[in-house]
Amino acid sequence: MDFRSSDTITGPRSEDVLPTTATAAVKVVIVGGFGVGKTTMVGSVSEIRPLTTEETMTQAGVGVDDNAGVESKTATTVAMDFGRISLSEELILYLFGTPGQERFWFLWNGLFEGALGAVVLIDTRRLEVSFDVIGRLEERGVPFVVAVNTFPDAPHHPVQALRTALDLPDEVPMIDCDARLRVSSRDVLMTLMRYLHSVAVPLA
Numbered sequence: 001m002d003f004r005s006s007d008t009i010t011g012p013r014s015e016d017v018l019p020t021t022a023t024a025a026v027k028v029v030i031v032g033g034f035g036v037g038k039t040t041m042v043g044s045v046s047e048i049r050p051l052t053t054e055e056t057m058t059q060a061g062v063g064v065d066d067n068a069g070v071e072s073k074t075a076t077t078v079a080m081d082f083g084r085i086s087l088s089e090e091l092i093l094y095l096f097g098t099p100g101q102e103r104f105w106f107l108w109n110g111l112f113e114g115a116l117g118a119v120v121l122i123d124t125r126r127l128e129v130s131f132d133v134i135g136r137l138e139e140r141g142v143p144f145v146v147a148v149n150t151f152p153d154a155p156h157h158p159v160q161a162l163r164t165a166l167d168l169p170d171e172v173p174m175i176d177c178d179a180r181l182r183v184s185s186r187d188v189l190m191t192l193m194r195y196l197h198s199v200a201v202p203l204a
Contacts, residue, residue: 033129046083
């Protein structure tokens with residue numbers, strides 16, 4: 001490659017540089033069915049410009065992807081989303097959002113490598129898309145919390161009714177959230193961190 005004197009090579013933006021105080025990092029995966037808000041959550045809470053792999057939906061997905069209830073969705077994640085958030089001056093949380101369509105689930109194997117836990121994001125308008133997601137996490141033995149993304153037109157159900165529908169154990173935390181809001185998404189991640197701590201250090 002011919003580099004001329006006018007060419008410049010730039011590094012990461014100053015706000016993207018890892019804080020010098022960071023001493024530990026944790027990997028968390030955000031999972032859920034198609035169109036539940038995973039990309040939105042990563043984007044809202046990440047302190048760096050998130051990496052996304054969204055592509056425009058085309059006719060190739062017709063009859064393959066189930067977009068019932070999210071017909072207005074025009075783009076979809078085809079590999080992963082990535083973001084970062086500092087939980088403290090020392091602890092950094094790396095976020096990986098998975099693709100929602102089942103035809104891309106083969107990518108989950110790599111994304112879950114080294115992950116301590118997961119957030120399952122659900123949409124009560126299409127609760128059925130969460131069943132297989134939760135089942136796969138349980139098969140892998142990955143600790144997770146459930147975050148109910150409160151879409152404006154989504155029906156509200158009592159917590160116990162949702163737990164029963166999802167066949168969710170009582171010890172698994174469930175929290176309402178608005179994936180568009182940074183503080184709400186951060187609360188979900190803090191809930192996961194507390195849950196991971198509780199299962200790692202059981203009460204005597």
